[in-house]
Amino acid sequence: MAFKSKEMAQAYWRENLRLMLWLSVVWFVVSYGCGILFVEELNTIRLGGFKLGFWFAQQGSIYTFVALTFFYAKKMGDLDRKYGVDDDA
């Protein structure tokens, strides 16, 4: 085990889980929320030629997914360094 103590290992894992949870919430809201469940409500708003719900389903959710993935990689890199478990060490 690379951690200094068992508590450190648990803290690292807890922080990781919390990050995953928040990002999953965003992931769910843009796709299932804006793109499917509340699409009709959002479609009453227009974004140029797009109805907003339709835009989320066919464009917006995909852009968000890309951002989420890189954000997670960045944050986890920070977390690895904070706990001294990054692979460059």
Place this chain on the structure above:
Amino acid sequence: MELQTLTYIVVGFTFAIYIGIAIWARAGSTKDFYVAGGGVHPVANGMATAADWMSAASFISMAGLIAYMGYGGSVFLMGWTGGFVLLAMFLAPYLRKYGKFTVPEFIGDRFYSRTARIVAVVCLIICSVTYVIGQMKGVGVAFSRFLEVSYETGLLVGMAIVFVYAVVGGMKGITYTQIAQYCVLILAYTIPAVFISFNLTGNPFPQLGLGSTISGSDVYLLDRLDQVITELGFADYSNNTRLSTLNMFVYTLSLMIGTAGLPHVIIRFFTVPKVKDARTSAGWALVFIAILYTTAPAVAAMARLNLHDTIAPANAEQNLAYDERPQWFKNWEKTGLLEFEDKNGDGRIQYTADAQTNEMVKIDRDIMVLANPEIAKLPNWVIALVAAGGLAAALSTAAGLLLAIASAISHDLLKGVLMPDITEKAELRASRIAMAGAIGFAGYLGFNPPDFAAGTVALAFGLAASSIFPVLMMGIFNRRINKEGAIAGMIAGISVTLFYVFQHKGIMFVASTAFLGDMPENWFLGIEPNAFGAVGALVNFAVAFAVSAATKAPPVEVQELVEHIRVPVGVSAAQDH
């Protein structure tokens, strides 16, 4: 230059590149063959993953389906991209840390059971073979058009080429050729889209053109499309829900978790040097995929609009006369994928939603993307490029899938379980025989594919979603799940899904053996078979938890293994270059 000649030249040229790279990087050891020696840069790996991932279903089929499903087609767009977020967060880094060749190997070790490994191999083969059927449909469509022969002949030619291509190469060849294939396919997809978007809206970015007004008017493209097709009796484009909100929800979920559970994508993350590379590699893969996936809805809407404008020109008194039909129409008629029947005998083409009067009796959705540049009257070199792109997409994915099948059989089944003393050479030979067998079997089923290419592929995702994804998740995030739970979960999940699919689509997809017709009245809660994987996954989780709770906890060393993979340092095995 003649279109046909030009197509031969462009396709021939791209093939020469792929084969050249494959020969240059010919696999030597088994390790090269499976994971390219473990030393591929994350951006390069992301690009190769994108090519591996975007198959004939994405390239040839998806936009055609969206063109007819409208908003409902969003399930493919969200489903096939959103899964990468799950993959990047929940699976890729941990499986890379574990550092073995194959997915069944991880399942076998984590659940300390050869039975679990064999069950995983069987699940993997079932979903990969279904996936290959979808590719074969796409390859068949592309070759039939490009050689101007029937779909069946096109399929046979495609099988022969996939065989030569995948069996000679191996992963190392495949990783580098896939980078070349990504470049070909993304250019082939975006160039015509840019042309068409510019012609229709004046905006060269298809993503923006989709939301722009039509050139020379102040009507938005999507509003015009809604108006044109609803006048003909078709469902509204931008509001047309796929059956029900519940069905769309479940369908999207199936595709997402299927994405994260498909072994041929997961093994790509075994090829990067470090855990953090696995995380960024998933991000890069998604960037390269998103370029196509955000273009696809524009291609879909514009193709649909152009098709209707060709048949019933907005400024003409009458519809297009059949005798004056354009060349692309005649060419697709030759493949048997487009059919016209002059029901009212006026010599003109009527295209409506009413089966009584509609004279476009067959438009296979899978021809839309390939026909799109011709419908839009783009120059011949663009059309030739699209043919090359479609073939690149189909070949790269078929090769990746065949590799996953081959490694499951030779590495997991033969070396891992049946014949542990097998030599490297014999293992390689066995994996090549396995590939050949899979091509033959999938090609045979491809003569009567269960759905359009993207629909068939969606079934494969459902199967992966219901079997592989749940055990991987539980294996990483729950220490208490034991071998009994995992085995029972996988079997229950994939059985429920397969049973539901076969019940509506026929045993082994032979439609005549379906014991309940494939129609909405017979569907459970109105969920279509293609979308059922998420329900299967739920069953898998429930059964695994219940059985694990009733049986003994996993041994201490397995619980330590779970701790070990959660920490990124100390990457093992596949890392040596």
